[in-house]
Amino acid sequence: MVATATRGKYAVQPHSQEPGSPDERLVYLVDKGKLAFRGEYQAIWESACNKLAQAGYGALIPLSYARHSPKLVKTLNPEAAINLSASVSLAAIKVNRAAAELLPKAAVIAAAELKSSHSFSSWIATVEELIHHAPESSLAVLERTQKIVSTLTPDRFRSWVLAGLRSTGDDTLRQIQYFSFVDPESEKWFLHEAGDVVFTNLERKLKLYLISLWNLCPPMRDLIASSAPLSVRRISISNGVIQVPEVFPGFHDEQAETIFRAGIAHAGAHLMYSTKKFVLGELKPIQVALVSLLEDARVEYLAMQAFPGLGELWLPFHTAKPSGPKLVPLLLSRLARALIDSGYRDGDGWVQKGRDMFFDPGNDFTDPAMCRRIGGLLGNDLGQLRAQFNSKTYVVEPPYRDDNMGLWDFGDRQGQEESDEGIFIEAMRTSPQESDDDSSSSQDSEQSDDRNEQQYSARESTDSEHRESEVAVRYPEYDYLTGAERPSWTCAVEYFPDFGDALKIDRILEKHSKLVNRITNLIQSAKVSLPERLHHQNVGESLDLDACINAVISRRMGETPDPRIYSTTERKHRDLSVLVLLDVSNSTNDKVQTAGTSILELELQATSLLAYAMSELGDPFAISAFCSDGKEDVHYYRIKNFDSPYDSSARAYLAGLKGKLSTRMGTAMRHATSDLINQHTHRRLLLVVSDGEPSDIDVDDQLYLVEDAKKVARSISRLGIDTFCVGLDGSGDSYLHKIFGKKNVAVIDKLERLPERLPMLYFRLTA
Numbered sequence: 005m006v007a008t009a010t011r012g013k014y015a016v017q018p019h020s021q022e023p024g025s026p027d028e029r030l031v032y033l034v035d036k037g038k039l040a041f042r043g044e045y046q047a048i049w050e051s052a053c054n055k056l057a058q059a060g061y062g063a064l065i066p067l068s069y070a071r072h073s074p075k076l077v078k079t080l081n082p083e084a085a086i087n088l089s090a091s092v093s094l095a096a097i098k099v100n101r102a103a104a105e106l107l108p109k110a111a112v113i114a115a116a117e118l119k120s121s122h123s124f125s126s127w128i129a130t131v132e133e134l135i136h137h138a139p140e141s142s143l144a145v146l147e148r149t150q151k152i153v154s155t156l157t158p159d160r161f162r163s164w165v166l167a168g169l170r171s172t173g174d175d176t177l178r179q180i181q182y183f184s185f186v187d188p189e190s191e192k193w194f195l196h197e198a199g200d201v202v203f204t205n206l207e208r209k210l211k212l213y214l215i216s217l218w219n220l221c222p223p224m225r226d227l228i229a230s231s232a233p234l235s236v237r238r239i240s241i242s243n244g245v246i247q248v249p250e251v252f253p254g255f256h257d258e259q260a261e262t263i264f265r266a267g268i269a270h271a272g273a274h275l276m277y278s279t280k281k282f283v284l285g286e287l288k289p290i291q292v293a294l295v296s297l298l299e300d301a302r303v304e305y306l307a308m309q310a311f312p313g314l315g316e317l318w319l320p321f322h323t324a325k326p327s328g329p330k331l332v333p334l335l336l337s338r339l340a341r342a343l344i345d346s347g348y349r350d351g352d353g354w355v356q357k358g359r360d361m362f363f364d365p366g367n368d369f370t371d372p373a374m375c376r377r378i379g380g381l382l383g384n385d386l387g388q389l390r391a392q393f394n395s396k397t398y399v400v401e402p403p404y405r406d407d408n409m410g411l412w413d414f415g416d417r418q419g420q421e422e423s424d425e426g427i428f429i430e431a432m433r434t435s436p437q438e439s440d441d442d443s444s445s446s447q448d449s450e451q452s453d454d455r456n457e458q459q460y461s462a463r464e465s466t467d468s469e470h471r472e473s474e475v476a477v478r479y480p481e482y483d484y485l486t487g488a489e490r491p492s493w494t495c496a497v498e499y500f501p502d503f504g505d506a507l508k509i510d511r512i513l514e515k516h517s518k519l520v521n522r523i524t525n526l527i528q529s530a531k532v533s534l535p536e537r538l539h540h541q542n543v544g545e546s547l548d549l550d551a552c553i554n555a556v557i558s559r560r561m562g563e564t565p566d567p568r569i570y571s572t573t574e575r576k577h578r579d580l581s582v583l584v585l586l587d588v589s590n591s592t593n594d595k596v597q598t599a600g601t602s603i604l605e606l607e608l609q610a611t612s613l614l615a616y617a618m619s620e621l622g623d624p625f626a627i628s629a630f631c632s633d634g635k636e637d638v639h640y641y642r643i644k645n646f647d648s649p650y651d652s653s654a655r656a657y658l659a660g661l662k663g664k665l666s667t668r669m670g671t672a673m674r675h676a677t678s679d680l681i682n683q684h685t686h687r688r689l690l691l692v693v694s695d696g697e698p699s700d701i702d703v704d705d706q707l708y709l710v711e712d713a714k715k716v717a718r719s720i721s722r723l724g725i726d727t728f729c730v731g732l733d734g735s736g737d738s739y740l741h742k743i744f745g746k747k748n749v750a751v752i753d754k755l756e757r758l759p760e761r762l763p764m765l766y767f768r769l770t771a
Contacts, residue, residue, distance in 0.1 A: 026063035072108035126158035201260035241410035295379030296408035504659030544570030587694035599756035632668035
């Protein structure tokens with residue numbers, strides 16, 4: 005017989021069975037849980053249980069805490085179990101009862117996986133941070149605790165959470181989608197934090213690999229997520245743009261890098277040899293699949309003729325076996341292997357027929373029409389065999405091959421939704437319509453990448469009065485809380501600036517004619533170039549060894565030696581390039597009382613004077629402007645490029661600038677640097693003119709964008725580019741000095757003097 009203990013009117017049942025009513029169950033669980041604690045911890049833990057029971061949270065929350073928290077004592081320590089009660093209470097107050105009830109169970113799962121008090125404390129701290137900033141999303145994260153803690157370290161977990169909070173801002177619905185893994189960005193960043201080999205980590209290598217193979221440099225970017233599961237996404241080629249899945253699930257480490265390389269090499273083969281699109285016509289879905297498979301094999305055959313080593317890259321991914329049920333997807337995989345693996349033997353008559361037809365000596369492998377002819381015949385054979393083909397579930401195999409959507413001209417058939425062909429098209433497609441319409445997505449590029457690699461889309465805007473050409477380039481952004489850059493986090497979008505009145509700029513020059521002449525004379529005296537050594541000088545810094553030897557020889561021969569035995573160095577010309585980057589955020593519309601005009605007008609006056617002087621001197625220079633509307637839309641305006649003249653069009657663009665939106669300085673500086681890095685002058689200068697602290701609508705942390713801009717300024721200097729900021733905020737010393745360094749900032753407190761000071765500063769910087 006099992007003895008029972010009593011507490012008040014409730015009898016504690018044997019440990020194998022909890023009592024029925026909530027009060028009885030709580031008493032039972034408290035008495036049972038106390039056995040896990042020792043000494044003074046028993047009373048403290050019991051007090052924590054009682055506080056939760058008396059807090060009015062309902063019966064289930066204290067029961068969950070009393071049931072699960074004692075398990076933390078064995079895994080971690082009594083303090084972790086007791087401190088958990090405060091987190092449970094926080095969840096009950098800030099979130100809801102469901103989250104508070106689930107938290108103790110999630111804590112046990114996390115503790116069992118992390119096995120460290122320090123790691124567990126970091127995990128629970130991140131959960132509390134999420135509760136404070138995105139309470140509606142907390143339940144979704146707790147429900148996925150096993151997936152999260154088994155994949156991410158506590159630090160990586162916090163980084164993923166911060167990425168979600170920063171990317172979604174205060175949008176509750178977007179937060180829920182992110183932390184529920186509904187938002188594709190969530191899975192992307194989760195995989196990134198997990199340390200998987202992702203496309204953004206390899207993008208630069210893959211571009212160089214494609215250049216080395218085919219001398220091709222097409223734009224590459226993340227594959228736009230669709231309703232298709234991550235596991236069935238394939239590389240897609242559309243209008244010369246290669247879209248790549250962020251990861252290939254199931255492939256890790258070196259094998260993951262290999263499949264990315266195999267996929268890019270295959271895409272390059274299509275760009276080289278798939279010169280014509282197939283017209284869909286009356287082909288059935290199975291015939292479309294077969295023609296696509298044969299075209300894959302044809303371009304790989306031609307590629308391996310040029311580079312035999314590609315066979316060793318592609319062949320390991322063909323794992324089909326010459327046996328098994330005669331299902332169409334399996335037969336297609338077997339045929340794919342038979343067409344690339346000369347040593348593969350398959351007893352199936354249909355597979356062997358396909359191989360014989362493909363390698364018929366009469367075929368012209370340079371003509372894609374052979375694939376359409378053979379595919380049509382093989383498809384008819386499968387039809388006669390009554391083989392079933394489900395177009396909705398078909399996925400191209402092996403996984404390194406693309407989805408083949410770029411091979412087909414669907415014409416009007418692309419809009420069909422109910423027909424078999426339409427269904428098959430949708431089954432193969434990885435959301436190309438979304439891809440074509442979305443011009444704000446691109447891959448993060450190294451700052452030294454060629455801009456042709458970064459540019460991927462141009463379009464016309466119908467909701468604007470002028471044509472709007474957009475070039476979208478993705479860049480990383482530094483998060484000081486995690487100490488790491490988030491790749492492809494922001495997007496710089498280039499817009500055509502509005503046309504203004506070019507005569508406005510001319511009137512500025514007329515108004516300041518005396519200043520223009522003085523500035524031009526001052527700047528012209530500055531020589532900025534590599535010093536040249538001048539030999540055979542009458543005076544100089546050092547002896548010219550060759551001249552000295554000749555002088556000694558002349559004396560010994562009885563001749564009068566040449567007295568020019570010195571050498572010196574001299575800068576004989578100007579050799580610098582400058583990019584002026586103007587902040588045109590909304591705050592530049594503020595009026596300057598002492599000047600009777602806006603900050604933006606003063607910027608235009610100063611830039612006009614400086615541009616005139618630089619154009620007269622022949623210094624290569626560019627002028628750009630920026631503002632921002634969140635991380636996905638950092639506006640960048642090219643007023644004048646390095647290779648374009650400072651003509652009436654450039655002056656009209658300058659006059660047409662308007663102040664609007666926010667100031668995401670770091671992204672604009674990264675984009676400007678991609679131009680400066682291509683200038684081959686002795687000195688390169690990025691001159692930033694800004695009136696306020698970096699900020700944006702989706703950032704609440706004041707330090708975040710300041711630290712990012714600081715990181716950019718440091719990285720620019722390592723590229724051999726000088727940065728200097730002209731601050732128009734009288735109180736901007738603190739954050740500007742932090743970003744650029746004290747020696748690289750000039751804060752102008754009397755803004756009415758900006759038109760005079762900016763050119764003078766340029767003279768000082770280039771003297």
